[in-house]
Amino acid sequence: MPAASSLERSAKRAVNLTLSVDTLAAAKALNLNVSSLCDAYLREVVRQEQERRWRAEHAEFVGAYNATVEAEGLPLDAWRAF
Numbered sequence: 001m002p003a004a005s006s007l008e009r010s011a012k013r014a015v016n017l018t019l020s021v022d023t024l025a026a027a028k029a030l031n032l033n034v035s036s037l038c039d040a041y042l043r044e045v046v047r048q049e050q051e052r053r054w055r056a057e058h059a060e061f062v063g064a065y066n067a068t069v070e071a072e073g074l075p076l077d078a079w080r081a082f
Helices: 006-010 021-029 036-071
Strands: none
Touching: 021 036
C-alpha cells in the first residue's frame, strides 16, 4: 500500500473519545500528547488489520504459489548467481 503523503497525514478531524479517567490523568501528568498517541496507535492497528485481511484474502494464492515453488523450484533459478 503506498505511503500517505504528508498532506494526507496532516489532515485532522476532531472526534470524541471515551478514555479511562485515571489513564488520562496519568498521561496529562506526564505531559503526553494524547491525541498524537491515539492517532499513532490507531494507525498501527489499522495497518495490522489491513495486513491480516490481505493475508486472509490471498492465502489460497500464496499457498498455491509456495506449493509450485516447492515442486518446481524458483522461476529463473538456473540463472541465479548467488
